[in-house]
Amino acid sequence: MNTIDSTSDQRTANNAVRHTYRTLTDAEKAQMQDVKDMGAAFIGKLHEIGGTDPAGDRLASRDLALAQTHAEDAVMRAVRHITA
Template structure:
């Protein structure tokens, strides 16, 4: 499968839901990357404190799994704000 960088202006080519995008400014692209990096760092910390493999989707407890879900949701919503 072809991968497209989330900050690329070509990000619309594999999206079946949102049919029109606006071009992001360079500042917005940086904000989006920063938010995603923060989310990835937080998720890595969840794996660290649970003693699980960071390449796995499995967490040491239900609480850490829920924390992961909420981090993913927070990142998605922040990115939606930036890109809308």
């Protein structure tokens, strides 16, 4: 499968829903990368707290799973704000 970096100007190549994007500034690309990195670090911490494998998709409890879901949602919404 071909992948496209989320900060690439070619990120629309495999997107069937949003048909037009504006070109992001370098600062916006950096913000988007920072937000995603923070989300990944937080999810990693959830696995650390629960003693679960970060490469796996299972967390130690429903509460940690909900925390991950909300973290993913927060990252998505922040990225949508940056890219709007």
